[in-house]
Amino acid sequence: MSEPSSCRFRCCSFIFSLGLSALFLWLSLRPSKPTFSIESFYVPALNKTASADQRRNTTLVFDLLLKNRNKDSGVFYDQLNLTVYHGGNLALPVANLTIPAFRQGKKKKAHRVENVTAVGVPWEEARRAAAAAAGGGGGAVFGVGVATAVRYRIVFWKTMRYRISLAGNVTVNDLGVKSTEGGVKLSSSSSSLHMGVVVMVVLGIFVNSLFSF
Secondary structure, eight states, rough: OOOHHHHHHHHHHHHHHHHHHHHHHHHHHOOOOOEEEEEEEEEEEEEEOOOOHTOOEEEEEEEEEOOOSSSSSSEOOOOOEEEEESSSSSSEEEEEEOOOOEOOTTOEEEEEEEEEEOOOHHHHHHOOOOOOHGOOOOOOEEEEEEEEEEEEEEEEEEEOEEEEEEEEEEOOOEEEEBBBSSSSSBOOOOOOOOHHHHHHHHHHHHHHHHHOO
């Protein structure tokens, strides 16, 4: 085999090996997106046992749980933008708030207990819906939407930002609390990890290979 052909063969073999290494490393380190759920939700204005003054309180109190399921990757959250809606179609926003950016460690959970004043809720309609829950009806429905972006730390690299937009419906009974057992998971119709993860991994292997020669 001539010298130029041998050189081309070695280059092709190197590129092929690099691609396989990147693929296997990506499959082994690929992060899972964090999960978001509403663990508790309280609306004093819908609590039939509360005093008249308390029922004039239009505050919404809830506990947002964020779980990082990755054992090898930390998560960096940008500012979280939350919107609360009356009804399940996300057509009537009644409250907005933000949660500051933060970092979450591997396999960690984070609770964010927040309260916000609701404006524009048709309270009489909501009370009738909440009262119906006692008779087996659905209850008053509040939608919760979350929008943010996250980055993952994989080994020594941070990925590019991956945008997340999720929503879910919380049903409230006539005691003003979430009527279902367990957390209400927020979900999205579509999501995919940013290819920046692959780029970072390939770049890291390439740089490491250069120093190996």
